Amino acid sequence: MLLNIADIPDEGLEQELDIPVVPGENVGSGTARVRIKVFRTGKKVLVQGSLRVSLSLRCSRCLQEFSYPVAADFSDEYSPAEEFESEGEQELTAGEMDLSYYRNEELNLSDVVREQVLLSLPMKPLCRPDCGGLCPHCGRDLNRESCQCREEDADPRLDPLRKLKKSMEDSGKT
Ligand SMILES: [Zn+2]
Ligand SMILES: [Zn+2]
DSSP: OEEEGGGSOTTOEEEEEEEEEOOBTTBOOEEEEEEEEEEEETTEEEEEEEEEEEEEEEOTTTOOEEEEEEEEEEEEEEEEHHHHHTTTOSSOOHHHHTSEEEBTTEEEHHHHHHHHHHHHSOSSOOSSTTOOOBOTTTOOBTTTOOOSHHHHTOOGGGHHHHHHHHHHHHHHHO
């Protein structure tokens, strides 16, 4: 969804929009409800707003899909990309990389919203804080059923400790 910079009146533009979001790998797409205010300050464009969208994520522990509500407020300044590119510099400096851009006198609202959604997504999504995950041995979903693997295939590095514990228990019996 493109917004022509020339169409932004001096007093700013306020809109409520439904914008489709396709966040990328491992995240289901959704439609974001967006409230946005856009102001021009010289050649820069100030974008303020809030968005709400519910996306389908895959739990990093149990691999089940779950619905994740995103609600974000944002305020960002966009500069014309051409200003920097016309300076003849091959690469943008680190400081300039942090800036947001618009091109060809158009602000891509879909990109603005996608960027904000990505910033709001967890690095390691969890279907719930105490998700039990999958058993690394038998693959059972430990949220739904339990398994006996923990006892049988316990970490061999703990064997010495287990022996010590057992000998202490044995000596305690006498
Ligand atoms: Zn999970
Ligand atoms: Zn198991």
